[in-house]
Amino acid sequence: MKKSEPLSESTFYILLCLARGDNHGYGIMQMTAKLTGGEVTIGSGTMYGATDNMMKKGWIRETVSGGAGMERRRLYHLTDAGREALRAETARLRRMLENAEEA
Amino acid sequence: MSMQYKRRYGVYSAWNYGKEIEDLNRASDEGWQLVRGGCFSSKFVKNPDVRYRYQLDYGKIEDMGRYIETFREQGWEYVNSIFNGWHYFRKLYDPSRPAEEYEIFTDRESLQEMNRRWARLALVIAASVGVLALIWTVWMLWRPSLPVLIQLLMFASESAILLYGSRIMYSPDGKRSRRGDGVLLAAFLAVIILGCTASITLRMTRPATVTSQQTDSIEEPVVDSRWADFTVRYPDFYYLDLEMEAEEPMTFSVLSESGEVVYTETGTSFHRDGIRLRLPRGEYCFSISCTTGFRVACGLH
Numbered sequence: 001m002k003k004s005e006p007l008s009e010s011t012f013y014i015l016l017c018l019a020r021g022d023n024h025g026y027g028i029m030q031m032t033a034k035l036t037g038g039e040v041t042i043g044s045g046t047m048y049g050a051t052d053n054m055m056k057k058g059w060i061r062e063t064v065s066g067g068a069g070m071e072r073r074r075l076y077h078l079t080d081a082g083r084e085a086l087r088a089e090t091a092r093l094r095r096m097l098e099n100a101e102e103a
Numbered sequence: 104m105s106m107q108y109k110r111r112y113g114v115y116s117a118w119n120y121g122k123e124i125e126d127l128n129r130a131s132d133e134g135w136q137l138v139r140g141g142c143f144s145s146k147f148v149k150n151p152d153v154r155y156r157y158q159l160d161y162g163k164i165e166d167m168g169r170y171i172e173t174f175r176e177q178g179w180e181y182v183n184s185i186f187n188g189w190h191y192f193r194k195l196y197d198p199s200r201p202a203e204e205y206e207i208f209t210d211r212e213s214l215q216e217m218n219r220r221w222a223r224l225a226l227v228i229a230a231s232v233g234v235l236a237l238i239w240t241v242w243m244l245w246r247p248s249l250p251v252l253i254q255l256l257m258f259a260s261e262s263a264i265l266l267y268g269s270r271i272m273y274s275p276d277g278k279r280s281r282r283g284d285g286v287l288l289a290a291f292l293a294v295i296i297l298g299c300t301a302s303i304t305l306r307m308t309r310p311a312t313v314t315s316q317q318t319d320s321i322e323e324p325v326v327d328s329r330w331a332d333f334t335v336r337y338p339d340f341y342y343l344d345l346e347m348e349a350e351e352p353m354t355f356s357v358l359s360e361s362g363e364v365v366y367t368e369t370g371t372s373f374h375r376d377g378i379r380l381r382l383p384r385g386e387y388c389f390s391i392s393c394t395t396g397f398r399v400a401c402g403l404h
Contacts, residue, residue, distance in 0.1 A: 008212040026176035044174040044192075045160050045207030049216055051173070052165075062169070074169060 007089045010042050011050050015059065015086040018078040022063060025051070028076070051076060059085050107149035109135065114143055116288050117221050118271040120159045120189070127157035131196070139183050140191040154196040156205040157182075161189050162220045179207070188221075215275075222272035229265035232258050246377060249339045250305040257298045264291065308336045315400035316391070324394045329358065332388045333403060343378040344402040353393035355401070360386040 007015070013032040017023055023031065029042045042050070054060045059082030065073045078086075111130075115123040127137050134151035158179070164170045171181045174192055182191035194205060208214035236258035243251050310333040335341065347355050349371055356367040357380065365387070366380055380403075391399060 008210055010210050010213065024176065025173045029177065041203055041209050043203070043207045043209035043213075044177045044179050045158070045217065046209045046213035047177075048170055048173040049213045051169075074172060 004085070004088055004092075006092065007085070008050070009040055010046050011054065012086075012089055013040055013042065014047075014050055014054070014076075015078065015082055015089075018060060018076055019083065019086055022065075022075040022077045024065075024073050024075050054082065057081070057085075108138075109147050109149070110144050111147065112144045113285050114288050114292065115285060116268060117161070117189075117225070118268040119285075120161075122285075124157050124159055127193075128155075131155045131157070131193075137182060137191065137193065140185060140189070142185055142187065155193040156196045158192045158194075158205070158207045159189055160192065160207060161217055163188060164190070174207070177204075188224075218272040222269040225265045225269040225272070229262045229269060232265070233262040236262055246342055246379070247340055248309075249337065250302040250309075253298050253302040253305070257295060257302070260291075261295065305337065305339075309339075309404060310335060310341070310387075311402075311404050313402040314389070315398075317398040318396050320396045321393070324392075326392050327390050328392070329388045329390045332386060334386055335382045335384050338381075338383045341380050341382050342376075342404055343380055344376040344404075345378060345399075346374045346401070347397065347399040348372050349393050349397035350395040351393070353391060353395075353397050353399075355399060356390045357403075358388055358390050 010032075013035070014028050016035070017028045017031045020031075025044075025047050029047065032040050032042055051060065055062070058079060060076045060078055063075050063077045065071070065075050127140075130137065130147060131154050134149055135147040136150050136153065136155060137145055137157065138148050139146040164184075170190075174181060178194045179192040180194065182193055184190045192207065196205070203209060208217065236255060239251060239255035239258055243255050312331055312333045314331045316330070343357065343366065345355060345368065347353060347368075347370070352369050352371050354367060354369045355373075357365045359365055365382065366378065389401060391397070
């Protein structure tokens with residue numbers, strides 16, 4: 001099995017936020033800031049680059065928020081491949097953490 | 104009230120985009136707001152009531168709608184893009200907000216990714232121009248001349264400066280260079296334009312004489328028969344292609360306007376291309392002397 005590259009912090013948090021449901025860029029940014037107590041912020045250039053890369057990899061795809069009377073917005077949706085990438089990265093981080101704690 | 108505009112001319116090297124951002128921010132603080140960024144000239148409008156912070160992004164954007172929306176969500180206003188792939192954004196400045204709100208790249212990876220997008224392209228161009236420089240070097244060794252030398256120097260320096268720029272943009276610290284080398288870059292561009300013009304002019308003003316003469320038999324010997332005047336406008340190496348045949352030895356010469364022989368060849372059968380002649384500026388002509396029927400074909404370039 002091909003060993004996957006560690007994800008950047010921004011990529012990881014975007015996946016994590018989307019695992020909780022479809023969201024738009026601004027929502028992801030705010031949720032990330034909230035989750036990390038403001039430690040991690042995702043600027044617009046970083047957000048666009050990361051989502052672009054992940055769409056190319058097939059980890060996320062674009063959808064549009066529906067519903068009558070609601071403002072139509074672009075949302076990102078986590079695909080099964082994206083969920084798997086998040087799981088693999090979480091496992092990697094957990095192993096590192098466990099190793100660190102054993103030491 | 105009529106709007107007051109101004110244009111600012113100048114160039115920034117791509118690896119110095121941090122300097123351009125600083126300059127745009129300073130202009131904004133002084134009341135001049137960028138409305139259109141450009142390669143060589145930027146347009147500003149006077150408005151002392153607002154302050155903006157500017158940012159630049161580089162890359163080919165496939166989905167412009169999503170791109171602009173991603174920036175707008177965080178308060179960035181899209182200003183414009185220039186054809187070579189740079190995009191200008193601005194955000195209203197509130198000094199009480201944290202500085203990171205005025206950054207568009209918030210991790211090292213994405214900033215490096217952006218820098219490397221530019222560096223990769225620069226490297227490809229540097230390599231292509233480098234190949235041209237190599238070809239021109241071989242050409243220069245084979246048949247040296249001024250226009251070829253000038254082109255070679257231009258290709259070599261273009262390749263070198265792009266290589267230098269891509270090295271900076273590839274540098275792992277991901278920091279933007281903040282030195283101002285606008286004057287140097289403008290001078291370099293001027294030299295390139297001047298060099299292009301010079302090499303084209305030098306090439307176009309070279310003599311390009313191709314001529315031939317042929318007679319099966321002659322009644323009396325031909326002595327110093329001159330033909331095909333041409334002008335050399337600048338001293339350089341010029342190249343003669345010569346082919347001659349005659350039953351008895353004949354003489355072919357290149358003469359200067361004072362009648363001085365700058366090249367001469369005698370024989371019954373002779374063929375050589377690219378004979379190198381070092382000619383000062385002046386008027387020249389070809390001359391033949393022979394006693395029998397002959398054929399001569401020559402070209403000078």
